[in-house]
Amino acid sequence: MSRRTILSGAGAAASLACAGGPASAGAPAAGRQAPGVYRYKVGDFEVTALTDGVARRPVTADFVRNASVDDVKTALKDAFIDPNVLPITFTLLAVNTGSRMVVIDTGTGGRAAPTAGQALENLAAAGIDARAVDTVLISHFHPDHIGGVRAKDGALAFPNAEVVVPEAEWAFWMDDAEMSRAAEGLQKNFKLVRDVFKPMAKDVRRYKDGSEPTPGVSAIATPGHTPGHMSFRISSGSDQLIVWSDVTNHPALFVRNPGWHVVFDMDATEAEATRKRMLDMVATDRLRVAGFHFPFPAVGRIAQRNAREYAFVPENWNPAI
């Protein structure tokens, strides 16, 4: 073996193998993500963001109703995202208020993409026992928010928790007349709402705009995405966090372009008005925002560039709380 081959990678590996030393390569790729958990404080409250995973959605002409698919793809390229496939992530929150453990929205329950349904695994990885969750607080009744109320076998995922839902969502989705009027694509959603809530209907507590569904968390009506869609203001001491659920979907598209109508918004005009009002509020007051479909860990601030332009600024990863 020449000096040259010994110094080359192949030569070095061969000589190590001959010497019976440890292999320097060949460990199998993990092929999956490590637990998706991130913690931050809101005053004295401890918030744990938990990923439920991702659904990868092909970017088709109908995804944004009032923009050309070329404009949508350009916006994705500008954000260094594959212009043909949008990763829609799901991030729920477990809020430890000191007296209660509150889970805000529940993820897909494994009912959507095979790459989603990780919430309970991540909750356990975060050291939180699902049986110790006191309150499950729901923002709206889309499948990625209520699907995880029950495990795939139908058992309650948080067996000791009180489930608390928006009054206006309940009124809309539990109305059989609304169900019969709904487009075919929505029928599945109406059915899921019934599967999830009917068996425990008498135990589900409903909350209204402006109320405090659980201590330290107040409700802000943000309709449009769904008729009774709610956001939350979590307050502890002088600190606060706005949890705005689906006021925007991916920020690279819908924070940058608040006038764009994502296909999931049920009343697009109302959703746009809500989005602009909330963007203005959090940008002006420099509030932290958690968005269910923001990139993990799904928390940051909204910077206002000029009268109509906003950008999402993710929070810096904090290795020590």
Ligand SMILES: [Zn+2]
């Ligand atoms: Zn959603």
